[in-house]
Every structure is written in C-alpha cells, then in structure tokens.
Amino acid sequence: MIKLAIDLGSSVTKIFKIGSGVVLAEPSCVAVAAGSNTVKAIGEDAKRLIGKTAEFTTIVFPVFEADIVNEGMAAIMLSYFLKKVGISPSQAKRCEVLFGVPCGAQDELLDKYSRLADACRIGAVNFVEVPFLAAFGQNLSLSETNPSFIIDIGGGSTNIAAFSLDGVIAGISLNLGxxxxxxxxxxxxxxxxxxxxxxxxxxxxxxxxxxxxxxxxxxxxxxxxxxxxxxxxxxxxxxxxxxxxVKVFADKVVEYAGLILSKLPAEVSAAIWHSGIYLSGGGAKIIGMDDYLSRALQMDINLSDEPQMAVILGGGRTIGYDDILETIRIDY
Ligand SMILES: Nc1ncnc2c1ncn2[C@@H]1O[C@H](COP(=O)(O)OP(=O)(O)OP(=O)(O)O)[C@@H](O)[C@H]1O
Ligand SMILES: [Mg+2]
Missing domain, CATH: 3.90.640.10 (ATPase, substrate binding domain, subdomain 4)
Structure with missing residues (x-):
C-alpha cells in the first residue's frame, strides 16, 4: 500500500508521500481552451498564464473557497499531479489517501471527494478536518484532555477551531482567505x-x-x-x-476567532489561554499577522515555522499512524 496525504487547497495542492515527504506543491488551477474544454496547462504552468492569455483561454480553479466546484477539472488536475509524483492510475489503486477537509465538512463535500478519488482510481480514502492536521503539522501533542486552538488562513478559506483528540469543541470554516x-x-x-x-x-x-x-x-x-x-x-x-x-481582512479573522473563543467552556478557555493560538496557512505569512492577531485577541500566537505546509505535514504524520488516524478520521 502506498500512503499519501493530499491537501487539495483552494490555491495550492500539496501531496505528501510516506517515505518521501512533501512531493508536490502546485497551484490548484487548470488552463482550458474556452468552448472546447481542451486542457492547455495544469498547476504552475497554468498559473503563469493568469491574466496573460487571449480570451479563448480560461483559467479554472476547480476548488473554490475550499469546495470542489468543478469535479471534472478537479479529477483532471489531481490525476495529473499524481502522475507527476510517480503514481500512475494502476498504482493509484494501491494507494491509501488521507484528504484534509474543512472544519465541519458536510457529506455533500465528502461525496464530491469520494467521486474525485474514484475518478483518480484511488484505492482507499480517509478524511480528517484541517485543524487536526494543522496541529500535528506543528508538532502539537494532542490528547483527549488537552485542547488546542488553531487558525489556518488559506487561499480561499480560514479554519478556526478549538479541539482535542476527543473532537472539535467549537470550530468554523470561513469562505475567506x-x-x-x-x-x-x-x-x-x-x-x-x-x-x-x-x-x-x-x-x-x-x-x-x-x-x-x-x-x-x-x-x-x-x-x-x-x-x-x-x-x-x-x-x-x-x-x-x-x-x-489587509487590516479589513485581519479584523474579520479577529471577529470570528473571538466568536469561537467566546463559545468555549471555562476549563477549555483556561487551557487555551495557557497554550496560546497556533497560526498556520499561507495567509499567516502576511507580515505582522501574528502580532496583529495577538494584540487584537489578547492571546499569545504561535506562528508555524512553515505556515503553508503545516496541514500537509500534519497529513503526512497522520497517515503513518493507524491509531491516530482511527481516532480523528471522519466517520463517513
Ligand atoms: N509570503 C506570503 N505572504 C502573504 N500571503 C502568502 C504568502 N505566501 C503565500 N501566501 C498566500 O497564501 C494563500 C495560500 O495558502 P495555502 O496554501 O495555505 O492555501 P490553500 O490550502 O490552497 O487554500 P484553502 O486552505 O483556503 O483551501 C494564497 O492566498 C497565497 O497568496
Ligand atoms: Mg489549506
């Protein structure tokens, strides 16, 4: 069995392969000839074309605001990325994949992911909510009794959640990135x-x-x-x-993080106050974001060493450990 973690981000798709580490991080986009649906370029090559092509080439983002909005293009894109990391459709059958999905992902989205996996001939799939992966990616040791607070600012979504190994205590995925x-x-x-x-x-x-x-x-x-x-x-x-x-955006993150913090039971609040907030996602790399959130929320912020890779690194760490995966995977 080949074990993979895949983060099909609204901006960047990342793939982690057990034994190799992060093997791919490419823009989640496809350049298509308008009208004919012929694919002209995928990933990095497609992103380079944004705004520079004539009217008859469109750049499609199959994942928008963390939702799969174009299943056909998502399958073409993911199959291409898998091939690029050395996994042919016949090998995909022998792959067990962990997909990171937004906090609170509904069955409708998981159905889309399942169809996507089928289209790419992937043998087995697991789903884990992004906050857990972001935590493992930052080497947090999760337990049932020790809650963590995560903010992951992506390209099309922001996940904010307080959770323990027992599950999400309060969390949200915002269509904002x-x-x-x-x-x-x-x-x-x-x-x-x-x-x-x-x-x-x-x-x-x-x-x-x-x-x-x-x-x-x-x-x-x-x-x-x-x-x-x-x-x-x-x-x-x-x-x-x-x-x-930039400030308007950061203020929205503050507003929703404040909302989630205000919903927490007292003991959970106390524990989180002690450990601080863990910040990840490409959007966390905006200069001063950590200090701004810290000041506005009056909490310590721990900025991930590799903000944009936290979720995929966490995915890689999770897919390798059956007992952890069993605890946090979504029953679907
Ligand atoms: N140095 C940087 N400064 C500011 N923003 C950055 C920086 N590097 C990347 N970004 C932004 O981070 C975003 C992508 O981050 P990330 O890869 O975490 O998102 P994603 O996982 O693709 O999206 P989502 O999680 O919302 O589905 C993009 O909007 C990108 O412009
Ligand atoms: Mg993301």
Missing amino acids: GGNIDSQIIDHVADSFNLKIGLLTSEKLKMTVASLYTNDKESMVINGRDITTGRPRSVAVSSADIYEP
Whole structure:
C-alpha cells in the first residue's frame, strides 16, 4: 500500500508521500481552451498564464473557497499531479489517501471527494478536518484532555477551531482567505492610483509589501493599465498604501476567532489561554499577522515555522499512524 496525504487547497495542492515527504506543491488551477474544454496547462504552468492569455483561454480553479466546484477539472488536475509524483492510475489503486477537509465538512463535500478519488482510481480514502492536521503539522501533542486552538488562513478559506483528540469543541470554516485580500488590493489600487492591475501583481504585492505594522516602509514598483487613458503605467506601492484592505481582512479573522473563543467552556478557555493560538496557512505569512492577531485577541500566537505546509505535514504524520488516524478520521 502506498500512503499519501493530499491537501487539495483552494490555491495550492500539496501531496505528501510516506517515505518521501512533501512531493508536490502546485497551484490548484487548470488552463482550458474556452468552448472546447481542451486542457492547455495544469498547476504552475497554468498559473503563469493568469491574466496573460487571449480570451479563448480560461483559467479554472476547480476548488473554490475550499469546495470542489468543478469535479471534472478537479479529477483532471489531481490525476495529473499524481502522475507527476510517480503514481500512475494502476498504482493509484494501491494507494491509501488521507484528504484534509474543512472544519465541519458536510457529506455533500465528502461525496464530491469520494467521486474525485474514484475518478483518480484511488484505492482507499480517509478524511480528517484541517485543524487536526494543522496541529500535528506543528508538532502539537494532542490528547483527549488537552485542547488546542488553531487558525489556518488559506487561499480561499480560514479554519478556526478549538479541539482535542476527543473532537472539535467549537470550530468554523470561513469562505475567506488570501484570495480575498488579492481582490481587495486590486480594487484599492484602482481607487487610489487609477490603475488596473492583474491578480498575479496583486498577489505579489500582498506577499512582499503588505504589512500589518503601520510603520512598515516596504514598497514595490508595479505595472498596470491606466483606467482613464488605457495606457500602460507603473507606480510605486507601499505597505501603507495597501494597509487598509489587509487590516479589513485581519479584523474579520479577529471577529470570528473571538466568536469561537467566546463559545468555549471555562476549563477549555483556561487551557487555551495557557497554550496560546497556533497560526498556520499561507495567509499567516502576511507580515505582522501574528502580532496583529495577538494584540487584537489578547492571546499569545504561535506562528508555524512553515505556515503553508503545516496541514500537509500534519497529513503526512497522520497517515503513518493507524491509531491516530482511527481516532480523528471522519466517520463517513
Ligand atoms: N509570503 C506570503 N505572504 C502573504 N500571503 C502568502 C504568502 N505566501 C503565500 N501566501 C498566500 O497564501 C494563500 C495560500 O495558502 P495555502 O496554501 O495555505 O492555501 P490553500 O490550502 O490552497 O487554500 P484553502 O486552505 O483556503 O483551501 C494564497 O492566498 C497565497 O497568496
Ligand atoms: Mg489549506
């Protein structure tokens, strides 16, 4: 049996193979010729095309806000990724896969995952909610009596949960992630600079310039199209210029984390107060996110060493241990 963990992220698909570690992390997108449905590129090659192709190529994200919204394309994409890591359809039959799914995932979504696994000829599947995997990925030792609090900020969703090995005590998966910041930055740059920028430029701004420290002075020259003249133009954008959309996003995370914290029984609150909040996901890499959340929630924040890989590393650690898997897998 080949054992794999797969995190079919809204932004990035990650695969962990027992014995090898993380073997793939590629954008969850497919470039398709409009009309014919012919696949032109998948993953990294497809993402590079965003905003740069003529009208007859569309970039499809089969996973949107942590939901499989295009099952056909999701199957084409995952089969391609599996092949890329050396797993042919005939070998897939001998694979046991652990899928990380959003906190509180309903049967409807798990049905979609099962159909996806069938389409990729995967032999056996298990489902575990993201917060457990994020915890194992950060080497937390979970027990029945020791609760943990996780915030995982992904590209299309944010998982917030308090849980122990016994189960989720209070948790939520929000349709809110780094992708929302990208689109807010596009609107904000349009309003402030009268400049239309693309999604890749906006994501780059978020990754390099965006900061939740008000005194940060990073800046970057970006290119776009002048909204009035339609001509190309460049402008320097600083951390302060895009502080607002990033802050609005962080405040939403604070609001929902506060809500979950307020629902906890007193003993659980006390334990979490002691251990602090564990922060992961690609969105946690925004400069100052940890300090901002810590200040706003009045709690210690432990930022994962590898925020974007926490969930898949946790998946890899879980699929290798039958007794842990048995305890936390979703009965489906
Ligand atoms: N250095 C960085 N600074 C800010 N954001 C970043 C950085 N690196 C990656 N990101 C963002 O992290 C997000 C992807 O994170 P992640 O891989 O955890 O999401 P995902 O698992 O694909 O999505 P989801 O969990 O919502 O389904 C993207 O929005 C990406 O732009
Ligand atoms: Mg994720």
